[in-house]
Amino acid sequence: MKAFRKLQKLEETLGPEHPDTLRAVHGLGLTYIDQHRFAEAERQLERVLRGWEKVLGPEHPDTLLAAQSLGETYAKQGWLADAERQLEHALRGLEKALGPEHPDTLGTVHNLGLTYMDQGRLAAAERQLERALRAWEKSLGPEHRDTLCAAYNLGRTYLKQDRLADAERQLERALRGREKELGPEHPDTLYAAHNLGVTYMKQGKLDKAKPLLKRAKKRG
Numbered sequence: 120m121k122a123f124r125k126l127q128k129l130e131e132t133l134g135p136e137h138p139d140t141l142r143a144v145h146g147l148g149l150t151y152i153d154q155h156r157f158a159e160a161e162r163q164l165e166r167v168l169r170g171w172e173k174v175l176g177p178e179h180p181d182t183l184l185a186a187q188s189l190g191e192t193y194a195k196q197g198w199l200a201d202a203e204r205q206l207e208h209a210l211r212g213l214e215k216a217l218g219p220e221h222p223d224t225l226g227t228v229h230n231l232g233l234t235y236m237d238q239g240r241l242a243a244a245e246r247q248l249e250r251a252l253r254a255w256e257k258s259l260g261p262e263h264r265d266t267l268c269a270a271y272n273l274g275r276t277y278l279k280q281d282r283l284a285d286a287e288r289q290l291e292r293a294l295r296g297r298e299k300e301l302g303p304e305h306p307d308t309l310y311a312a313h314n315l316g317v318t319y320m321k322q323g324k325l326d327k328a329k330p331l332l333k334r335a336k337k338r339g
Contacts, residue, residue, distance in 0.1 A: 290315040
């Protein structure tokens with residue numbers, strides 16, 4: 120892997136705690152997250168968090184971003200209490216250091232909302248996801264991928280609360296946007312189709328639900 124070879128070279132030339140080395144460690148951890156190699160991501164991100172705490176201090180934005188990434192890794196592995204602790208810590212620090220509407224702050228808001236949803240804390244999840252959605256609509260526009268992701272996850276939260284009209288509105292929006300941006304067969308599009316189909320089914324709108332649920336089976 121190119122990122123791993125780059126990291127090895129930096130460790131040899133600059134040392135394991137040089138800022139450029141730690142940035143490369145963080146980047147490698149994010150690559151592992153994208154590849155769903157979460158145990159490997161965790162090792163790299165725990166290393167970079169310890170390094171930044173030592174080099175920069177616990178409240179530096181780079182340290183807080185490492186905590187945010189580590190929290191995401193914990194959440195992906197189902198370690199929700201650990202994820203919550205890291206993400207809440209990162210959010211408090213990033214709000215103070217960067218401001219409440221900075222992109223890095225909002226990414227943490229969104230991930231914390233997902234963690235709350237996975238814990239069944241739906242009112243708390245709703246607050247975070249609504250905040251992320253409003254801010255991204257303002258800063259990125261209504262059709263940006265991050266905005267649509269927040270709309271989709273907010274729709275899921277409404278669905279879990281049986282707020283079906285609210286869920287329908289957000290999930291229809293997410294589905295339209297993802298079809299346009301990603302195409303009708305992309306996995307993210309099909310997840311939106313499935314959840315919208317479930318919402319229609321719960322409302323008794325069977326003529327709308329059945330084709331979406333049939334289509335969503337292609338998720339594989």
